[in-house]
Amino acid sequence: MIENVSIYELLTLTTILFFIGLYGFLTRKNLLTMLLSIELLLNASVINFVVINKYLYPDVLQGVYFSIFIIAVAAAETALAISIIINLYRLKTSVDVAETETMKY
Amino acid sequence: MDILTLFIVVPILTAIALLFTKGLKQARLTTMIGMLIQFGMAINLVFAYFKERAANDAIMVFTKDLMWFETFNIHYSIGVDAISVLMIVLTATVVLAGVFISWMLDEMPKEFFITLVILATGVYGFFISIDLFTLFVFYEIAVIPMYLLIGIWGSGPREYAAMKLTLMLMGASAVLLVGILGIYFNSNADGGALTFNILEIAQVSIPFEAQKLFFPMTFIGFATIGALFPFHTWSPDGHASAPTAVSMLHAGVLMKLGGYGIFRVAMYLLPEGTNYWSTFFIVLSVIGVVYGALAAVKQTDLKYINAYSSVSHLGMVIFALLMLNKTAWTGAILQSLSHGFMTALFFALIGMIYGRTHTRMAPQMGGLLKVIPFISMIYVIAGLASLGLPGMSGFVAEMNIFAGAFQHTDTFHRVMSILVISSIVVTAVYILRVVGVMLMGPIPNEDYKNLKTVTWFERVGIYLLLIPVIGIGVAPLWLSNMINDSILPFIQRLI
């Protein structure tokens, strides 16, 4: 609970964060920045959970724990993604998303 | 094992036995034995049926019922009445004849016969089913082998034809499926157990709204394989490309599933829907009859002529069914039988002619009466049967249809009946045109003088099909009585 800050403001923040992340994911050309955008998306959720937990259901810390797990999983995800991106870099010497368009239609 | 299940088991066993054969000789011998047994069983069934019928006046006899999927109340439920018995005899005859006609098939014979036998299994199963689900299952089993049969052993644009045929028929069957589901879910409006059993569904009355909705689906589903205009276009291409035995089986038997299904399922279970839609479908069927005949006039390829002629003849079956009276229905069944034997005969002959002259274009041939008199004479006879000459089966059937159609006194039915009757003249035109061009006249090609005469297996095939054509034509009484008895419960539901 933060003084003078209602849940609406926080949720607006997370929503904005969510859309920024989405926007980033849709527009960035670099795979790494796309990955960063994903983090933004995840962070929006994480904050969501914490906020909901804190403001609405403060008795049980479900949301908080969930957010910790999300952070952990996100780390694993990022690690895996980066390793594959590195592999791509090794093959194509580029981390541009345009390099991943050979398979289509 | 009961007398009907054997009809499914024997072909399956034949197919399994075929797996272990090598070469043409073993394959055809195995198939022949299997199908001969089947034929014998079919003949036996007729006698058994009469005997059973004398003691048992249920709608279906030899019934057997096994639970299959309890959740949906799906049963393996079988039984026959006179109509199915006759259809089974038709199937057994045509299949056996088909085996003889394919006696010299040299490309992958084993596979050919296996596929053929599977197809036959489906047809038998269809005719003995009382349960809509099994009926549908067997229907599809009967249709799908056509793809391989036409695609592998066919000629001409076989891939196209096979694909078209399969897609149209399976598409229709998909529509039919919706209809069947509709029937199923309305099969017990009062809240009892839903059922697929035809006889049980016939006991309840399905709500009118549902009948109105599902009748056309069921009808079109079946009518497509019965070559109802405008869903007939698979048939000319399919027949033209199919190998001989397959054309025989297809035109002779498979297309009959349509009329049979309409009769047994669409009309029987959805009587009010039938009345509601009958005008519309009568118009379609009449268009089919006239249009098929007229289109046949223009064709030069023998198989196309026959295919369009089938459209016309089977249009008559559907027309007759829609006339909703006993006479016309008897005619419809007789026409199914008659057309089955006759068209199979026709296709067999076309196959033989093609095998000798290597062309199916009527204008390229001539004077065949002189060089292959036996085949040519039978062709003339088949042609005469096709145009409804008295003494042949077609006449009996057509007369019943016309007589039935004339029982309606309103102008609409009258006009439609007269249009249908007119088609017999057109039939005469295209049949005689072919006979005149192909069998008569001068011989255009010196090679024709050395054509092989008919072989013994071809003779057997021909006689198998010719005898019923003439038999029905000469002495139709017992047959029509037999059919009449079985039609009664069905017609009573409609009037």
Add this chain to the structure above:
Amino acid sequence: MNFSYTIFILIIPIATFLLLGFFYNRIKPAVSGWIGVTALSVVAGLSYYTAYQYFFNVGKIDGKFQTFFGFQANWMNFTENLRIDMGILLDPISIMMLVVVSTISLMAHIYSRGYMKGDRGYTKFFAFLSLFTFAMMGLVVATNLFQIYIFWELVGVSSYLLIGFYYEKPSAVAAAKKAFIVTRFADLGFLIGILLMGYYGGSFDFMELNNPEGPAIMNWASTSFMGLSVITWALILMFVGGAGKSAMLPFHIWLPDAMEGPTPVSALIHAATMVVAGVYLVARMFPMFHFVEDGFALHVVAWVGAISSLFAAFIALTQKDIKRVLAFSTMSQIGYMMLALGVSKYDGHEGLGYMASMWHLFTHAMFKALLFLGAGSVIHAVHSNYLKDMGGLRKYMPITNITFLIAALSISGFPLTAGFFSKDEILVAAFEHNKAIYFITLFVAGLTAFYMFRLYFGIFWGKKKEYEHTPHESPWSMTIPLLFLAFMSIATGYLPFSEWVTADHKALHGHIGLFSNLGVIHWDMAGIAITAGLLGIAIAWFFYKKPTDYPAKVSAAFGRLYKWAFNKFYFDEVYLFVTKQIIFKRISTPFAWFDKKVVDGTMDGIGNTTVSLSKVIKGTQSGRIQDYAFAFAGGVFVLVLIVIYMI
């Protein structure tokens, strides 16, 4: 009297057909000829015996000829009431027809043994003849409309097979096809008529339908269509079928072409027996024709008959092929029979036309068969059908000459020949009931005499031709039938026909029957007819006995009329136009096109559209992750919008 043996009249020919048909390549020609002749002799014997029994012994009860059934079996049922039987009905006209058919058929058989000698299809020919005989016999003894229709069709098909007997000749094939299709087209009317009759008359059975007090006749007015009773329509439609078989206008076009068949066939089928089936049908249904709606349908019959006879006579004047002349003459004579029926009434003396028609049918069968067989004999000798290749044959072929002359006299109504008696009865009947038709008939009588003698003089007199092969008389197998029929062409005139064959089955006072009632001959009527006939003969004598240029002048004088008549009033062309240009080109071709392009095209189109749709949307799978992500996010939002606003 038990007539059940009559079933053999049907069984023997069909058995012969099956025997010869199945073993056509194993039986030697000589043997098969004998088989045919023997079988037919038996059939003829049975027919004569039946006739004798019927007319002289058992047929008449209380002054009225009764109807007997030789055989009856249920063949098929349409409904409980409407059933089709197969049976043998014996009454005066059917027995008369039995005699005609068996006689002519036997003669044709005997004649064919000579005429067809050496032909490849000798056995087949006899088989087909037997088939025809069977079918024709079945037709005449039919007990109900459906049976008659069944055999009607069978006659048609045997006619088809026989016309197309020389199947390697394209013209024969075409002629056979034409004959079958034209008659089948007419049979369509017959069939519809039968069905209508079945449902409004309540039965197919002759006995029930033709009973003047029966429900069918009494209730004719119950339903009507376009101002006429449906029963009348049915009768007219049935007459359409009859007109088709009997080559009445406008279905006559097949008959001249049918002459492509072997000559015995022309004699048997297309002169004596099958072509009169239409007349027989009307006679068979006569009570209905007469009683329903005051005989409206009968008027149609009369006028069609009259016009056809006139029309055919005109054409016969101009034809150059002798068989075609005979064919048109046949058509003309059948017109006579039709009009005689048409003007007839039912009871007593009023039924004179009916009697006359049947009698003429009988005599005509004899002399027309004779004419054809004679023509066949001539053709056999000179190997041509054309009048221009003939002339002066009387020296070479004396028997043919004499018999042909007798037949020609008979058809021209020369006094004391058979044709004289029967034709004059027709004239009397026409005179009594319809003057307009009477004058047509009279005029046609003159024309008939003229064209027959044009033929006769043209063949046997006229210019002396040099023949490459000297023509010689035909063998005995061919001349015996000629002689026999020549005898019949005179003798049948002296039968007491009016006592035997009448509409109401009661004896009737004829006018010119020799043994029955010679005393009351109306010499005024006969005189006019004889004059007309003799006038025709005289003109022919004048024109054709020696080669002259009168014919050319006359035909030039008539100019266009001659040309029209020579071209058979362009009926063939009209039909050809209708079939080729309209049915084939304007209907069938578009139908085939429609099927290929539109119906099939639609089905293919559905498939092709699906495939091209698949090509169109392939761009969405662009391979770019961000596009996918956009679709994902977009999908979510669209779903949210839909769900929230729809619920």
Add this chain to the structure above:
Amino acid sequence: MRNEIILLVLILALLIFEIFTKPNQKKHIINIAVGLFFIHTVIGFFPIGESSLFGGSFRTTGLIHFYKSVLNIGVLIILLQSADWLRNKVAHFNKIPEFFILLFSSLLGMNFMISSGDFLLFYLGLELSTLPLVALIAYDSFNQQSTEAGIKLILSAALASAISLFGIGMLYATGGSLYFEVIAQNLQSSNLAILGMVFFFSGLAFKISLAPFHFWTADVYEGAPIGIASYLSVISKGAAIFILMAILFSVLPILSEAWKLVVYILAITTMFTGNLFAIRQKNMKRYLAYSSIAQAGFMMMGIINAEELGVATVVYFVLVYVFSNLGAFGVVQAISSQTGKENMDDYTGLYRTNPKLALILLLSLFSLAGIPPLAGFFGKFFLYTAAASKGYYLLVFLAVVNVTISLYYYLLPVRVMFLRKSDDAIPYFKSKLMMRAGLVIAVLGIFVLGLYSPLYNYIVELSAGVL
């Protein structure tokens, strides 16, 4: 929990094996792993009582246990079919054990996901199943397509799980808990709940590859090793369907009107998308990918029933689909590992050289197309019944239209294999024992499952009372 523990033990054992074997002996791990997994599968057949652990986070019921057995069978078949490929193509990378470890981990994730009783375990299971798969997809690190597929999947999956998480957050907000049971009790229908449901749904829709969340599918299948592609198409899809059903039916019944509409729309878009795209495909893997998308659309028809009948039909269909699809993938795998050919045109004339393979492919495709008497027909028919019983006749009608379209492309390989002849057809070869065993099991399943009704009755029994 038995399943998971054994699986975990298996994974650990393999890890140890990996550590203590020399590189040239690692080949043997194939037999060992397959053998062990076979034992695991067999053990899995033994029934297990209902229980729940961790305060309800982890539940086991008969049906859930059955789900796991289905997945086990599928994985077993995949292992059998992949053995050849591992031995021939992967051996020199010296990372065979990794394959098993990762695959089993993923399976473990799925097991957790299926058993989950709250969103936390669900999420963990989901991620545990996805991440090892990504590694497996990018397994062939020298192959650019493989890498590309990996990137596509990880990025898309991350996006999907992020959006899904956002949705879970909303459900948490409205439902007041992460436990399914509590949510089911507390949840009220509101726009926020619907919003959360749709967001959450999209995450699973992504795994099931429902259009428009399906785009990754084709690309990933094409790039992935065939074994993994088949794993994706049956196991991962099956597991996601199972849990989706569980959550929709028992957690969100209050929103059923909303999610039925979603399911309705997605079913239609998915069927059409899958079928229309499949028509054009030349690469067999890609072709099967679209086919599997279309099949997923059909499964939605069972879900829309929203009753026990729906559960039973969907489970049955998935079971059938496992066998049918693995039959098809197996043949593709067999040919690919033998010749490296993966295009449909390469199959020309296959029947004349390799009749058995061609026949198996034919049967599998016919089963997928729903042609009796093969199991696929029964599966589809029951799905139609499930939808029609709720009056969704239009949906059923569209489905049958799609079946017709699908029949067209299912016949395409049949056409090239049977109808055509080719001089350079794939020459005859004899598959290894394991491959054959894999194919035979698949074919047996295709035949037996449909005709032998007690199996279906068993499923019905299991699904009774799950709601």
